[in-house]
Amino acid sequence: MLTTRPRGTSDIIPGEVETWQYLEREVRRICSEYGYAEIRTPVFEHTELFLRGVGDTTDIVEKEMYTFIDRGDRSITLRPEGTASAVRAYLEDKLYAGPQPVKLFYTGPMFRYDRPQAGRFRQFHQFGAEVFGSHDPAVDAEVMAMTMDFYGRLALKGLELHINSVGCPACRPALRSKLREFFLPHIGALCPNCRDRFEKNPLRILDCKEGPCRKLGANAPATVDCLCEDCHSHFESVKKHLDLLDLPYQVNRRLVRGLDYYTHTAFEIMARDIGAQSSIGGGGRYNGLVETCGGPSTPGIGYALGMERIILAMKSQGITTPGISGPDVFVVTAGQAAASEAFRLLFKIRGSGISADKDYLNRSLKAQMKYAGKAGAKFVVIIGEEELAQGVARVRNMDSKEQVTVTSGEVVDYLADKVKYRHNTYLQEDTIK
RNA sequence: GUGGGUAUAGCUCAGUUGGUUAGAGCACCAGAUUGUGGCUCUGGGGGUCGUGGGUUCGAGUCCCAUUACCCACCCCA
Structure with missing residues (x-):
């Protein structure tokens, strides 16, 4: 144990670290071009922040958090993602008092207690960005375009941008009851997990990979079919803006992200060649999150990209990065x-x-x-x-x-x-x- | 949390149906006549065979347990 690192972690040694430094340079470069300022928040937070922010029915909170009690009897959690911390800082540091919108980015380690496999680790690294204070669908498009621009700068090819709208508090109750209505006769055919989801969050059944659930879900009402007027026009406008940039995308009716805070736009970027964990980035709009965390009603949207998975994809595509450089x-x-x-x-x-x-x-x-x-x-x-x-x-x-x-x-x-x-x-x- | 696979030198791996001092390539270090790198040649260091138990006259090899890693499921970056 003395010479063994904890499971799911890795050392980035000379010869590898140059790739990371290169990626970090590219992150800073693109963020400065797009007008995002860096924010550095602690790698641990009060556990409540994630319970509230990420959502207590999500897998992240239910089984993946690194939580411990510190010496002052406080419950502390190693951050499993970056958005909750950004929201907390936005409120605590009163960034809402400055010029709007507030555009932030971060990079750093995140922690989830998962069984490691290809492209998945207990300590992994994300580059993420958040925009607070704008409802404009153009921002949704900017944020997606920025991720695709970033991958493009790294010379990654063959990535797919999947987008969807998951509705808002106005239309989601209706969608939920429609879904329950639809799945109720078939509840016995659902996997145990989805029977649970039926109660807690029937939306997630659409996202299930189990054969029977998948089959059923194919004919289920999708979020995009039940959007309220507001959500519908927002989604249409997002697509229009993506078209303006000639950015290819596919509407994925099954895309329901695992975090509870998403509203309206959700998106995910898939790479085909990095193993079973094919998502190398994702994000969405979270118009209710700031308020949920105790702030004023504030729209927000953001994304996070997995650095390890980006490196995996680059390797499998044969993309080389700067190596170790000797002395002059x-x-x-x-x-x-x-x-x-x-x-x-x-x-x-x-x-x-x-x-x-x-x-x-x-x-x-x-x-x-x-x-x-x-x-x-x-x-x-x-x-x-x-x-x-x-x-x-x-x-x-x-x-x-x-x-x-x-x-x-x-x-x-x-x-x-x-x-x-x-x-x-x-x-x-x-x-x- | 569940399932499958793997574990021999720093790395990649050999190691016959269990049989004597466990090997190779690469890497590392030193030399190849006295002050010049990459190629070649020679030599050298380095392994409690993941760990613990068991079977046996004898275990790297067979059995059990354990740990770690890899891959997959769930889910996500």
């Missing part, structure tokens, strides 16, 4: 006499903004060269007795094998010049994805 310069010495000079030079190089390193294992010149090559150093600076005596250093370009002699006074400037050039090309490579 590696300082190699020959003989003890050069050691002091090399050590000083190393720090001078670093001081000019160039990444540099040297051997600390007392290795032979050959071994130092070998290491520099494996570490991916772009240049090697060699100092031996001969160079010391002449007041020079050899600078070797590891790619071209070209080696020049530079006076010790000019070494740093010489390297700075070469490396600056490399940095520019590196930045360009970095952007192509």
